[in-house]
Amino acid sequence: MSELGERLSKLRRDKGMTQEELASHLQVTRQTVSSYENGKSEPDIAMLHKLSEALETEVSFLIDGKEPEEQKEKKQQDSKDRKKKIKLWLLQLAGMALILLAIRLAEPAIHRYVQDTFLLWPVFICKYMLYPLCFFWGGGLFLQLVHLLYPAFHPLRGKAYGWIHGILLLILIVFVLLAALQIAEWGYEAWQWANHPPMESFDGTMIRHLFSGKLRDLPDLYLRMIQSGLAGRREQITLWYIFVWLHGCFLWLFRGENSRKCRKSALRNRWLTHCLHCFLVRNR
Numbered sequence: 052m053s054e055l056g057e058r059l060s061k062l063r064r065d066k067g068m069t070q071e072e073l074a075s076h077l078q079v080t081r082q083t084v085s086s087y088e089n090g091k092s093e094p095d096i097a098m099l100h101k102l103s104e105a106l107e108t109e110v111s112f113l114i115d116g117k118e119p120e121e122q123k124e125k126k127q128q129d130s131k132d133r134k135k136k137i138k139l140w141l142l143q144l145a146g147m148a149l150i151l152l153a154i155r156l157a158e159p160a161i162h163r164y165v166q167d168t169f170l171l172w173p174v175f176i177c178k179y180m181l182y183p184l185c186f187f188w189g190g191g192l193f194l195q196l197v198h199l200l201y202p203a204f205h206p207l208r209g210k211a212y213g214w215i216h217g218i219l220l221l222i223l224i225v226f227v228l229l230a231a232l233q234i235a236e237w238g239y240e241a242w243q244w245a246n247h248p249p250m251e252s253f254d255g256t257m258i259r260h261l262f263s264g265k266l267r268d269l270p271d272l273y274l275r276m277i278q279s280g281l282a283g284r285r286e287q288i289t290l291w292y293i294f295v296w297l298h299g300c301f302l303w304l305f306r307g308e309n310s311r312k313c314r315k316s317a318l319r320n321r322w323l324t325h326c327l328h329c330f331l332v333r334n335r
Contacts, residue, residue, distance in 0.1 A: 057088075099114070143188070
């Protein structure tokens with residue numbers, strides 16, 4: 052492998068690009084990119100310019116390997132950004148750990164409350180909402196850690212990107228709405244209990260009265276989707292936690308892809324603004 056080929060291969064991997072993706076940027080075949088990297092052929096001047104644009108570097112660096120000042124500054128800035136990301140990751144991990152610790156410490160008080168009132172909503176909130184939320188959060192933190200350890204790791208790409216992202220977001224929105232209805236139902240039950248003597252019967256189903264027909268069971272659908280009866284089965288709860296963990300992983304992947312697109316869009320808008328400013332100055 053030639054020195055030029057080694058630099059091309061390293062820059063491509065640092066950018067998290069495959070040979071196919073780089074080839075599509077250059078409008079050549081994958082075999083052409085492979086031959087450049089293996090030293091079997093060398094790009095001409097026009098192709099070197101295309102490579103420098105695709106890999107966001109200078110032509111001089113591709114040819115002689117001398118790193119320009121801008122590239123050095125970019126590396127220093129990347130190092131600072133990496134340190135900030137590590138600090139943010141540690142803060143998020145500490146926040147998640149505090150929530151889990153608070154749930155564990157509150158368990159005795161929750162059990163006493165359930166025994167005194169016969170209301171199960173605190174148990175449901177901890178077991179079926181806060182714990183899953185931490186697993187969802189943990190899924191994102193796990194892939195953030197992978198990305199910090201392996202910077203070349205990049206989000207999913209492909210034609211199906213938009214469809215998969217939309218489906219994942221739709222699932223998340225549905226679960227959030229159903230959880231909100233369930234919380235409202237439990238909140239009303241708790242309010243009824245607090246405002247009625249224990250021996251007096253009360254109707255804790257105000258929320259479902261807002262719906263008609265088969266939709267009246269909508270507030271309880273959240274629990275029905277993740278458990279069998281009030282006790283629930285351990286296997287289902289475990290599968291539920293695994294599901295939200297994976298959901299957090301995948302949404303983080305797509306969020307990473309969106310952030311890259313946003314950065315590219317911001318750079319493009321900045322360049323257009325600069326061109327417009329130059330045009331206006333020249334025509335004054």
